[in-house]
Amino acid sequence: MSGVSSLARRVYRPVPRRRPRWLRLLLGLIALLLVVSGTGTTAGYLYLRRGLPVTRGELVVPGLREPVTVIRDRWGVPHIFARNRHDLYFAQGYVTAQDRLFQMDVSRRAAAGRLAEVFGEALVETDKFLRTFGLWRAAEAMEAALSPEAREVAEAYAAGVNAYIEEAIRSGNLPPEFRLAGYTPEPWRPVDTASIAKLMAYDLSDNWSAEVWYLQMAQKVGLEKVAELMPAYPETGPVVMRYSAGLPLGELLAAARPVAEWTGSNNWVLSGRRTASGKPLLANDPHLGMGVPAIWYQTHLVVPGEVNVIGVTFPGVPGIVLGHNEHIAWGVTNLGPDTQDLYLEVPNPANPREFLYDGQWEPARVIVEEIRVKGRAEPVRHEVLITRHGPIITPVAGSQQNRPTAALALRWTAHDPSSELDAFLKINAARNWQEFREALRHFTTPTQNFVFAATDGTIAYRGNGRIPIRAKGNGLFPAPGWTSEYEWQGFIPWEELPEVVNPPEGFIATANAKVVDDRYPYFLTAAWAPPYRHARIEEVLRQAENWTVKEMQALQNDVANLQARTLWPVLERLLIQGLERAPAPEPDGDGRAAETAAALEAAALAALRQWDQQDTPESVGATIWHTWYRHMMEATFLDEMGEDLYRRMPHGVLTFDRLILAAGEGKESGWFDDINTPEAEDAAAIAARSFRSAVAELAQTLGPKVEKWQWGRLHRLPFEHRLGAVPLLRPIFNVAGAPVGGSGVTVNANAYGRTGPGFTVTLGPVWRQVVDLGDIAGNSWDVVAPGQSGHPLSPHYDDQFELWRQGKYHPQLFSEAVLSGGRRLVLQPAK
DSSP: OHHHHHHHHHHTSOOOOSSOOHHHHHHHHHHHHHHSOOSSHHHHHHHHTTTOOOOSEEEEOTTOSSOEEEEEOTTOOEEEEOSSHHHHHHHHHHHHHHHHHHHHHHHHHHHHTOSHHHHOGGGHHHHHHHHHHTHHHHHHHHHHTOOHHHHHHHHHHHHHHHHHHHHHHHHTOOOHHHHHHTOOOOOOOHHHHHHHHHHHHHHTOOHHHHHHHHHHHHHHHOHHHHHTTOOOOOTTSOBTTBOOTTOOHHHHHHHOOOOOTTOOEEEEEEOGGGBSSSSOEEEEEEEEEOOSSOSOEEEEEEETTTEEEEEEEOTTOOSOSEEEOSSEEEEEEEOOOOOEEEEEEOEETTEEEEEEETTEEEEOEEEEEEEOOTTOSSOEEEEEEEOSSOBBOGGGSSOTTSOOSSEEEEEEGGGSOOOHHHHHHHHHHOOSHHHHHHHGGGOOSSOEEEEEEETTSOEEEEEESOOEEESSOOSSSOEESSSGGGOEEEEOOGGGSOEEESOTTSEEEESSSOOSOTTSSSOOOSOOOOSHHHHHHHHHHTTOOSBOHHHHHHHHTOOBOHHHHHHHHHHHHHHHHHHHHSOOOOOOTTOHHHHHHHHHHHHHHHHHHHOOSBOOTTOHHHHHHHHHHHHHHHHHHHHHHOHHHHHTOTTHHHHHHHHHHHHHTTOOOGGGSOTTSSSOOOHHHHHHHHHHHHHHHHHHHHOSOGGGOOHHHHOEEEEOOGGGGSTTTHHHHOEEEEEOOOOTTSSSOOEEOSSOSTTOEEEEESEEEEEETTSTTTSEEEEESSOSOSOTTSTTSSTTHHHHHTTOOEEOOOSGGGGTTSEEEEEEOOO
16 A cells, blocks of 8 residues: 555645736736625635535535545546446536536537527627527437436436535525626536537537638639639548558648648557557547636546546536546547538528429428527527528528528538437446447447557557438538439448557557548548648657657657648748849838848748757747748738638648649649739749748847747737636636647647737647556546636636646546545435
């Protein structure tokens, strides 16, 4: 036991704070007093403390059958020990609500299109969109199809959430967000859990928006020019099921169809022949929106002899979505198949609620949604028409200034009943690959890349979900809805979905790249991610020998920029050509301004040439590269697309990179010619003009010394709360930003927006996990940013951020013995 005691002492030593919080809270409390009727900072502090969870002692909780022990570790992770499954999921609902009730409530309101009800007029259009899209209708279908086991779990979880809500209302201790927003949460229901699942399916499925965008661009510039933005994936590109060593990235980019920049994750497994322990290692880091509280919630669930599983879930969803148990570990990335199709519908001129199909007029289903709005006496009425293909989304799709003129109906796999909760409950208890694989029969949407490792040495991959088979077309543009010729002909048979077990390479990696070669008989998608992350992971894993957790963690935090490695030889040549053809303007007056600009440009060019192509926070080359790249892309596309279409352009990075590489081979695109300038422009001219404007911007923003242009000064990660948009509440709920490395094209994928402002990180690896199957109970690690709690006064609101930012982790404590120093709460059933 001495080893256990040593670990316990190390785990429970005092937690160093990332930065003093007293000033932020003091300012926030003063602001809070202007919102509530407090009489001093003490009253404001006491008000803000409402909703902090009870984490020690005993609580009587009606609805439990037997006592449940909840031990919160140093990082606020609840370890729930129950004697039966009902109490386990009841307690999970109760504990999750203690930490994340407001987040849970806002998520279900988003899925239901009920945000304006509590946040006001500004969200009416958002509610119209969400109700038209039909997430809540899909959630109702999912809830109706729950198996008896899953229904029992969902109902137990809901009962636990409601036990906390009732207690918090009775004691006046609801989280402060509810009083600030002016409402009380409703009881939780199993359909609310289903709605969280459908909301995540929506977040990970964006084919429809690309179809809308391409349709709008075709209307604006014509099909021929839009076709340049829609390449196909090359036959020799890297795929999960067929690795091709030594393939130049330029070949991949020359033909690859892009995917939206914000989607993406990494996962990989190493077989025992590449590790020090002789057993597999698994890593996973899903890339999602960065905010506070985090989208993930860390939890450990135990019923002795039945389930012992740890990892993360979405607040509002019982069980564990990603993690490990005593026998297996698993992780996911988004496969990204085309599971959404738009259909052009023909309305009846005599009755706009009827649509043509195979020569007959068919009535649409009509739903009149009543959207309640805070501050309004009467609800807003919104009509939704649903054809045989799905809801007509035209009234809410795309830009309000450039709506598609046709009636577009959405067909989406997530609208169908599904059983993901069954899948995860079975995964949580799986002991080997066969049981894990069978559990995936219940997982249909969103389609994911699952990687797997087991203590018996097995590693495996499976692309799993429901993917349509089309009679005609491939989903890149809206299909004719008036004929049966373009209907879905079922789905890819489950037994024929992509799968690999124990490959000879000794590793499996996915990073949203192509998963099968062109011999695969079914169409998955034309939209694969840029190859940079996947190629870097594969490049490193091919050299893996005697790896431990340490090397896996280092790769998750890798910031090598393979985009720059690929494009710089081409862009350097184009830049020099452009600068020589268009020298700097002649100096006027004393000439000092022009001389300064020329000196800065020379220094910036020298910095790029010396750059090691690592996006570290200290890097100057990374700052110049990313700023120049943004200016180049704007100079290429903004003039013809306009600001709104440019901002929403799907798959922009890979599209633009392909055009650059083609220009390097002398294949100029018409997109490089700026329609607002009288002189014809090419890629070299764009490279030179945008380089000069980027240098000028950096000089204005960061000062005249190029050596001071560190990437971390621009590339920062703040965590924003939903209520942080209110200036008075910002000091309380938001977590101040800090410099971080990486970018959207590195393995450590801290991505920023295309149009700014600045390079603030908006999406990234919120949660990282590494599992050693050689010591699954004692050598598994994770970290979630910024922390576990949703309460701003909790010590766990942001206490993992510094660990995360520095590429560090904490152990996933997996036995009650090492939790002796934790805060112990016993939930007792009512007598």
